[in-house]
Amino acid sequence: MEFNKCSRCGNFYLSNDDVCPKCRPKDTLEYKTFKSYIEENGITANLDVLSSETGISPKNINRFLNYSDNNTNGGITTNL
Numbered sequence: 001m002e003f004n005k006c007s008r009c010g011n012f013y014l015s016n017d018d019v020c021p022k023c024r025p026k027d028t029l030e031y032k033t034f035k036s037y038i039e040e041n042g043i044t045a046n047l048d049v050l051s052s053e054t055g056i057s058p059k060n061i062n063r064f065l066n067y068s069d070n071n072t073n074g075g076i077t078t079n080l
Helices: 024-041 047-054 058-069
Strands: 003-005 012-014
Touching (some): 024 058, 047 058
Antiparallel strands (some): 003 012
8 A cells, every 4th residue: 555645635545546535435426427428428528618517627537537548447438
């Protein structure tokens, strides 16, 4: 295990995950929302439109796109 800083809240925690255990449920829910939106609509909109239509912050959308690029968390095919 590593000492990490949570990508969502900034708290420090011990784990190999990208977010702390407190933020994990919301992060998982937002990722599922993001993935569903992309599967239905594709990634044709800019970051601000994606954020306003999904309710997910641009910071987290960027993180989720990085997940997709690395084929983690179910991976999404992105054509950016």
